[in-house]
Amino acid sequence: MSRDLMMDATGNDERLAPTYGAGQHRLKAERESQILEVSIGPQHPSTHGVFRMDVKLDGERVVQLKPVFGYLHRNHEKIAENGSYLAAIPYTDRLDYLCSMTNNWGYTLAVETLAGITVPERAEYIRVIMAELTRFQNHAGLVGFLLQDMGASGTPLMYAFREREKILDLFEAVSGARMMCNYLRFGGVRVDCTPEWMKETRELVGVLPRFVDEFERLLRGNEILMARTQGVGVLPRELAVNAGVTGPMLRATGVNYDIRKVDRYGIYDRFKFRVPLGEHGDVYDRYMMRVLEMRESISILEQALKEIPEGPVQDPKTKLRGLRPKAGEAYGRIESPKGELGFYLISDGTMNPYRYRVRSPCLINLTILEDMCLGQSVADVVVTLGSVDIVMGEVDR
Amino acid sequence: MNVSFTMAGGLAERVDQIFVTLDHWAVAHTPGPLQWLVQILLIVVPILAVFPGLFALTTVLERKGLGRIQNRYGPNRVGPYGLLQPVADGLKALTKEDLVPRTADGVVHYLAPLVIVVTAFLVYAVLPVGRNMTAVHLNAGLLFFFAIGSATELAVFMAGWSSRNKYSLLGAMRAIAQMISYEVPLILSTIAVIMIAGTLAPEKIVLAQASYTGIFPHWYVFTPWGFAGFLLFMTAAAAETNRSPFDLPEGESEIIAGYIVEYSGFKFALFFLAEYLEIFAVSGLGITLFLGGWSAPLSFLAVIPSWIWFFAKLMVMICTFIWVRGTLPRLRMDQLMNFAWKFMLPMALVDMVCAGVWRFLPGGALWSVLRWVICTVIVVVPYVALARGLQMGKKVEQRVYRYAEEG
Amino acid sequence: MLGEGIVKGLFETARNFLGSYVDKDRLVTVQYPEERHPLPEAARNFPFLLYDGDDPEAGLRCVSCHICEKECPPRCIYIEKSTDKKPDFVGKPQFYPARFDIDVSVCMSCQICVEVCPFDAIRMDKEFELSTDDRFGGLMWTKKELSKPNEYYQKIHPVEAAETDARRAEDVEKAKAKAAAAAAAKAAEVAKAAEAARADDEGAGKEPSKG
Amino acid sequence: MSAPELGAVGVDLSADALRALLVAAIEGCSVTVVENESPSGQRSLVLDHEHAVEAAIFLRDNSELRLDFCSNVTGVDWPDREVTEKVKVKKMVEGLEGATEQEVEETRKTLAPGYLEAVYHLFSMEKKHGPVILRLRTRDRAEGNHLPSLTPVWRSAEFQEREAFDLFGIVFDGHPDLRRILMWDEFADYPMRKDYVSPAEDEPVLDDGCLPGAEPGAEQGAADA
Amino acid sequence: MTVAFILLALITVAAAVAAMSMPRLVHCALALVVAFAGLGCIFLALGAEFVGLAQLLVYVGAVAILIVFAILLTRGSEISMRPGARSAFSGTVIALAVFAVLAHAVMTSRVSRIATTVAPPSNRVQEIGVELLHQYVLPLEVIGLLLTAVLIGAVILAWREKPAAEQEGARTR
Amino acid sequence: MNPLSACLLVAAFLFCVGLAGALSRSSAILVLAGIELMLGAANLNFVAFWRYGSVAATSRVHALTGIMFVLFSIGVAAAEAAVGLALILAIYRHAKTSDVTEITELKG
């Protein structure tokens, strides 16, 4: 197996990264005849899009799992390198198509770092509001999809989408589109939110906790859910850190790393919120991280909606069209609902970014998929994958 | 005929027996040599008409019910209230191209849906759907039910194997493993009833429950062993018929659609039909064994015809199935098997013992209370123990989460 | 762990089931063709071209400056500039698009064309019932299909349209003022020149101030 | 991100400091600092191939630095370019007093060979600081496109290095599973390189040819405009 | 000697022949099931309700599954059997000879001449139960013992102990 | 021919089919199936004798003997099938074949 190669190449150095657990699951020659090779995906009800896993099964047990990517490789980076800085924003919407607002933010943050742009205060608040609404709907949706993968005939997903629709209505009212908001701009946001919008948002934020409660009543104590998720897809802490896993998945292993706290980008240092931490790093922890973060998001939303000042929403000095940052490079990152979303930009002084790179949390969180799945059943693979929270638009870009 | 029946009065009796009377009338009015034919037709045709009809109704009901659970309407445009939806589905299935994979085993592939439908229909022969309304009176009716029902596993195997598709075969193996595992508790949980009723004939079991104390019926479900047996039976029935949360063989999130992956057109519809027919049949059996079959729940309600009661109870069961399906996620294979062998089977055995104890404890005022208590203990203690044992070593628990300290 | 969680969940779904008969919040379906969820004012789908007055040809605001064509991220706007000019709303002679096509099968509804257009000539439509079985005929919208009157804009985006109209009215005012000033200046110049040339000749070179 | 190189208290994460640390810790290690003029000020370190893995391990395991989190790995393509530079050359100049050596300015056009680059963004989860940016450069864009893989040090590089291999054609030696990741295996090109041209597609256009964007190859031109 | 009996006998015999002669093992197994089911139905036709159904339950439900599993577990499903591979001819000849002897014995023996009772003897399940627990209580317990032994024995035979490391690995990750 | 001998004939034929299969098929599983068939044929005899045998009508005590025999025989046959197939599995695992000829050859 490939891992052995690596060991040879680097001389079995202890300091090297923890590798696949494959060694202990090596296929015995005598078992070969029982190995069933299946590919799960690319068209499969629970691979969340066009993901594919080439799985080798021994009975029901996974002995090898190779993720295959690229079925949604849309050349985002190439296209962005051929377009202007502004033109890339609507494309970022389509990266993680569930969270266009946070994607916008990640990109604008990188451009702002690159070109030294400041953002007016009100715009910062609006960004936080949008990002947290996005986080909420993403997490709700994820829990729904996860339960769907467990075969819950769609009920939790329906409830999640019921709430999501309300949030999308807000997005649409302010940005004009439900999913592809294209709302943030470097130096601010595109349009201001009206007072009515603020009022509606406040009302919605007021009822969101009820939805979380409903979710918890429906699911949290469910024995089947617990039995199917606890101890499944366990991710050891060291491996998680070494493999660059970020977001709720990392925090489920107990590592306290939330970029909102670490980088304090935007104005996140003004809000009081807690970072929930898991302990076991299994699917249940990951699920609970999302639920708890939903509650924290609500709390951030409440604060932001209370404190938001009046003022302009766009830095007037910033040139949106025809921006030409000085030659140089910048890496900007945010805590997207899925993990660290980073944008790496190299400018050569022209109107197009010379290099545009998306550090996608989904792709990197998938690095350890095989490690989490070895020795488990196919059903667990599906659930584990579901708990990683991937969106193929971002994995393949 | 029956104690409670006398108070129902003549008209009620006539309505109750309307089908029986019609049957006799029709038979009496046919020429002698043909009588047997008419007699048989009058039994077979209603079964072939009513239950598929019920199937059609149930599919809409299920889709609408799930819709309501999920805050939406469900099918409501095809015909009044969407009631014609199954007709459209059926027409579509009928005119759909029938695909058989090239490498598949054609004959077996063709036979599998037939076998499964035939077995599903056959078991109705012994189901009493109303007073004097059992198609075939067999002394060993229950055994017939299980014997015929066991052919389903074979049909599933045929379907999965002949498709020569990995998912189907995997699905079929799962399905068979699941069905055989749950068949044991299914049969064993009926034994308690048989022990008390002393017969294998379903209609006699119903009759054994069709008396009342005051207005309350003597259904077996109202005894400790009966209650436990009922739950066991229905759980096993859900698993046996691949209903949620035991719908692994079709667990689409892992193995697409299980053993029916390669079936299209009406063959697929037949699988669908058979699945529902099995659900009705096994629910009907559950009703017969534990819920007093066609007897009314309260003595004065006996004026309502018995077959209405049967179908009303059936509807309740179906609705419960839908409800459960709308709520629960699916179990995993190992959990499913563990549950069958480590919980259901021991519980079924305990339940048998409990029924035995129930029978041998003497009657009398004080004793009947004591009997209740003893039997409840006999059932509850193993329940708790086994439920605990199920999670032993797995540490399945509600967790408390900590937060990073502010920093 | 004896099944309470399952029972709790069952209650939750039962509540939703029953609630769907009494509570609007638990039956959220909008039965689309008959009922419609109101679109917010900002809603956008595809761009359209605005024209003033009744004549889509004459009143078209677009001056064919190609800015939107260049900025459109997927580059789905195709413009051909006219060779002649026609006066725009303030009377300035401008080019106009001889051809203005938008390939809506490519358009990503990003609204960037609208943002960058300096002439308020292009706006986003809300219409979304556009499914067609004609791939090659139905999805390339030409100038004719794209042109919509200002009233339509006022109808679908009232607040935005009012703003735009006000701004344009201002522009017209400004243009008028400018024209007047220019005229005045010109007049003055002419007057001066005239004065210089022939001091007694007055009143010549007056132009109507209409722009 | 206002002070990107300022980590937790006491640790100097500036490129120069790190360079000094690395050179001191690893024998023979050559590290150069790449300046960054833009407001972001994120400077980076170029490592040599031989000591890259050592240096990476050092950065990861050093108790002060603990750069345990390799966030971003990416390839960058720097094609060959013509460099116009003014050089002062000593030349024999025929003067009045005969030939004298004189410094003369001359414009010289040289073809600077292109290279491929892998960029690693490091952070520390433990110390919560970063980023530290590492760069590795290949010799050229053809045969010499090899780089040492840092996947053995940070697993997170695994897929990203594969991606750089797939799209840029950087071969990472020591990578456990270097295959194409996004494109299909039969694919022959490296599409993210700057000189990649999309294959001509049969594109429907309106009869009168008014679909300039649709003409093959037109995209690039339009983009640059 | 009814039509039903003749039909059933024909089906059973045909299925049995098919089961022993089809090339593909799974088909054989399915034919075997038909043969067993036919046999069960003959029992039923003869009036032995309980045993007939028991035959169906055990053979169609359980033994068939067992055989099918065994076929799948030994990768038998793909092997296209060569019917003539192993002494097919001599086997058939021997069998035919045996049949000739048996048939002759049946036809010539006294049983073919005795008058048969018209009504089947009563065999209500209840009587079987009572009989089972009085007359046949010892065989019952022996069967119980046998079944237990079979359970343990067969399981041990079929069950291959998994390497310990592997088993551990399965759950620790 | 009376029903009894008809039954016996059918049973005899079934027995011989099973015998032929057991003797001639090379798959161990089919050999086992053949044996099962023979057992089934024996059961048929039991039932036939129970049904038509003259004893049945006369003696109350032994009325159920045939049935009982069949019942136990079914149990034993099932047990035999389980063990037999398990054996085949075990051999298969060892010899990688379930072909009787090959197995004997392997044994050498």
Added chain:
Amino acid sequence: MPDHPWRTVIALLIGAVAFGIAPLALARLWAMYFSPKKPGPNKNAIYECGLESKGDAWIQFDPAYYLYAIIFLIFDVEAIFLLPFAVAFTGLTLGAAIAMLVFLLLLVEGLIWAWQKGLLTWA
């Protein structure tokens, strides 16, 4: 009628087969007259998530399946003996019931053995 309960069963059997075959035949008729069958190499290939299927599906399975089948068989046979007992139970003496209990316990012992061996744990 009571003399021939099986006649009805057979009729039901025939009816059920007809019920199954009729729509299939109808579908075939429809295909014959209106909508022709159009097989194709791809169409009639095995479905595998949109990929070409690799390897054969008829592979060897985990012996665990067989173990369950054995246990199932044993309990099925047990049920055969339990049923007559249960029917006769109301008329039985305590001794007979205990005899059955012994029988049962023997089997339970096998079950417990299997449990202890971890056989009932699905791998």
Added chain:
Amino acid sequence: MEQELKDLKVELQKQGIFTTTLEELYNWGRKNSVWPLTFGLACCAIEMIATSMARYDIARFGAEVFRPSPRQADLMIVAGTVTKKMAPQVVRLYNQMPEPKYVIAMGACAISGGPFRDGYNVLKGIDRYVPVDVHIPGCPPRPEALLHAFMTLQKKIDAQQLRGEGRPRHLKADAPSEYPVPGYGAHNLEPMHNDDVFPPKPESPFKVLP
């Protein structure tokens, strides 16, 4: 549309009432039981999911039965970007669906490659390989737009004839029901399009550049 339908009916009734009723029944059954394939590619798939969720509830039309296996599906909603890497799979899935089958190209990407049209790995429209019944422009189209497209499809089905020249593809014995699956080439898919479906019809204002 309405008028056309009526005309059609009259026309058919001339041929005999039987055909008409059978045809009507056939079309009615087909159009009211369109089961989509569980198949989402990208962002548009999320809107497709949203369409089946409570707010929009495609179940009202009887189309919520998303079948994971193409064998049981009638409708393939190509919702999202078809990349070149995915295209063979999409075509194969389409091929594996039994007739009658329909395709809705949902969103700009599925129709033409949409915003990603210029990408080296993006297929410029699924109609290059399989025939598409309904196109929905939009990026992503709103759920209502999908419902609208669904109703457009229903209308289209309703107008189909059972007999005669105008009958749809799946009723003609010689019309193909499976299309060649493109292969992976060194630079592009091979072939780049399927001649049976792709080049726009001669009367269309489009032509194909080589």
